[in-house]
Amino acid sequence: MEEQKTTIEVKSLSIGYKNYAVAENINFELQPKELCAIIGVNGIGKSTLLRTLGKLQPKLSGEILVEKQLLENYNPSDFAKQTSIVLTEPxxxxxxxxxxxxxxxxxxxxxxxxxxxxxxxxxxxxxxxxxxxxxxxxxxxxxxxxxxxxxxxxxxxxxxxTPLILLDEPTTHLDLYHKVQILKLLQQLAHQYSKTILFTTHEIDLAIQLCDKILILDGQENPFAPPCELIKEGCFNTLFPSEMVKFDVKTGTFKVNK
Amino acid sequence: MMQGKAKSYRFSFILLLGVLLFTWFLNISSGSVNIPIKFTFSALFNGEVPVDSWKYIIWNYRIPKAFTAILVGGGLALSGLLMQTLFRNPLAGPFVLGISSGASLGAALLLLGSSLLSGFVVFGFLNDVSLVIAASLGSFLVLLIVMIVANRVRDTMALLIIGLMFGSVTSAIVSVLAYFSDAEQLQRFIFWSYGSVGNLSWNQLILLASIIFIGVLLSVFSIKKLNAFLLGENYAQSLGVSLKKSRLLIIIATGLLAGSITAFAGPIAFVGLAVPHLTRQLFNTMEHKILVPAVFLYGAILMLLCDTIAQLPNSASVLPINAITSLIGAPVVIWLLVRKRKLLF
Structure with missing residues (x-):
């Protein structure tokens, strides 16, 4: 078997700001042609994680390797050849x-x-x-x-x-049709051009259908796997408080408790 | 495709250069002494002139003045463009950073503060050179503080507000100084604050030109970074721009341009703020490779025109140039604000 190329590898990473950690113990790695969504509740640190991976914000501890090289060993212009980023800010x-x-x-x-x-x-x-x-x-x-x-x-x-593309909530403010359009486009980019694409989103249903991998940020375990495995392990069940919404394993969608 | 674009701007550049040449000639052919245009030409090309003093007036007064106007207008406009892109704010200009107020403070301390230090400063020492030095020191002091703050504060909007606060503090100090100084000193300060491009000798002009040359050179080296800043600081960083270094480079360029000009010609309002917007009307692009030279030319033309108007052709009186630039600049700013309701920077 051919040796797999790893675009990005993250080991026991903690992110946050000077005084406090927003999320800890983040571990994942991605290969070319993989589309990966980061999901999690508001304020759990999805954007912080993305900015940390994009070298816009320092990490607290742990390791980030992009193309097998530590993030902090890149100078700004070389890093710009490895990672591109699309932010939420206008x-x-x-x-x-x-x-x-x-x-x-x-x-x-x-x-x-x-x-x-x-x-x-x-x-x-x-x-x-x-x-x-x-x-x-x-x-x-x-x-x-x-x-x-x-x-x-x-x-x-x-x-x-760049081999790695990071996007922060690329589907906010869009209607369902355009959400699907953008996500399909990302999928196509990853598969056709061998890019590794990592994006944050609240569209869990769509992410389950389209992504190769999903990283669930919950601040402790941070499970990372293909969507089917995550469903099997019941990782989505505990994502939101169960008295409000419930995950339906059969359809792979969330249902409101009536 | 980019080349096709460059070609379509070539015409605009030729037009601007033509207008510049015309306004330059218009500027040197008008003044308090009425010299017929025919003899202005012959004085320029070393021909025969019926009155000896005409040649002297043109070569030692009007030509240095016209070149000063070009440097002052172009430099201020360029520093305005740099500030607007750096601060992502269409209303930024050299005044906003407090650089001009710093120069005012320097001038005020020298002209008005001398009564407080009367034992120290002999009144006869107050010539133009010391004024230039004081104003330069003032603007560079503010620049230094702004640079230190810029290294600590990541947010450029905060920096902009700090610049405004500096302006308030310095103008307050100037008011206090003005309150305690006598009429003669106050008059000198007020004349300086009116602004003038006409008091420079060839030597001073060469000094000013060298400083502005360095400022323009630094701006040219910042062109790529300025383009990246159009996306915002985070995006610029993700494109490989080193934020601290680039901001420092742009701020130093602005300081050299605006500081030296304010020192030599007094605080001249609105050119830095208004010209970049006027230029964007003619050049429909945000590419700084085009905007940097275009803004410089446009500013130079506007300053030559303002100075020609201030000269009040064929009369002995000269209007304060600061008043003329404000009369033209303020309506432009109002027009921009009205338009900004629909349009973005």
Whole structure:
């Protein structure tokens, strides 16, 4: 059997802020072509985890290895070639056009003035085509709908051409159709382009159907496995207080207690 | 595709350069002494001029003044662009960081504080050079404090508010000093605060030009980082930009530009704030490779025009240039605020 390539490996990681830990004992590893969702109740530290993995915030303890190298051993520009990120925060200038925004994804590779090479342009055009954004390239970001903007932001991360892509709640503010559209797109990206994609979400039903792996953040055990195994082990049953919602093992969905 | 874009802006750049040349000539051909345009030309190209003093006026007064206006306008506008991108705020400018107020404080301490230290400072010592030094020291002192704070505070909005607070504190100190100083000193300070591009000798002009050259150079080196900042600081960091270093570089560039200009020409309002927005109307892009040179040219043109108006052609009186830039700049800011209800920065 071929040796498996590990994109990201996390060992007994604690995350949080100077004075207190938000979540501890996080362990998982992901290979290329794997789409993984991080789920958990509000405030459990999903975004904190994602920001820690994206090197935007220091970890408290434990190890994070991206492409077999410790996170803290990367300098900023080398790390930008390994990991791209899509955040929940709005971009600062919505006056950017779609094309300008996607072009910014090439920054880790361009020279000091940011001049684009032929290869850079190829990646940009490819990203635009993959996400069917041809008709929007000249549009300003404030002219786009939430769903379109989200696609543009993912296209920018794609243009950055990194083995690992992190997304913080890519489906919030979207209707069911666009939620499915975005998640299908992520699945396609992971499988077709051998990317490792890790995202936080509240769409547990959809994540169960589409993801290869799921990490449930509960602050103690933090189970990590393919969705079917998690269902078998009953990990979803204890996710929310049982007097309000109950997990239905047969359908793989949550039901409200009447 | 990017090349096609660059080509379409080439026309705008040629247009701006043409307008710059025209306004430059307009500026040197008008002034308190009426010199016919024909002789302005011949004085420029070393031809025959009927009155000897005309040549002297043009070469030693009007040309340095016109170049000062170019440096002042371009430099202030560029520092405004840097601040707006760094602080992700369309209303940021060199004034907001407190750099201009720092310069005012320096000037005020020298001009108004001398009565408090009367034994120390001989009044005759108060020439223009000491004023420039005091104002520069003031702006760099504020810059230093802002830089120390910038290294501690991660949030740029907090930094912006700190800059505003600095402005309030310095203007309060200036008011206190003004209250205790006598009329003559107050008059000197007020004249400085009116702003002027006309009092620089060739030597001073060369000094100012060198400082601004360094500021522009640093801005050019920041272009890629400025583009990344358009996404916000977290995104910029995820693109490999080192936040602390880049912020420091941009703040130093702004300090050099705005600090030196305020020291030499007085606090000139609104150019830094308004010109980047005017430029964005002509150049529909956020790419700083285009915006940095365009904003500099646009600022230079506006300053030459303001100075030409301030000169009140063929009259001996000169209006304070700060008043002219405010008269043009304030309506632009109002227009922006009204438009911002629909449009984002």
């Amino acid at each position: 971009i600062a200038s919505k006056n950017l056009t779609v094309k300008e925004l996607i072009t910014l994804g090439r920054q880790p590779y361009t020279n000091w003035l940011g001049s684009l090479t032929t290869a850079d342009k190829k990646y940009i055009v490819e990203s635009i085509q993959n996400f069917e954004l041809e008709e929007f390239t000249g549009k300003k970001c404030h002219e786009l709908s939430d769903g379109q903007l989200q696609r543009v932001l993912i296209a920018r991360a794609m243009a950055q051409d």
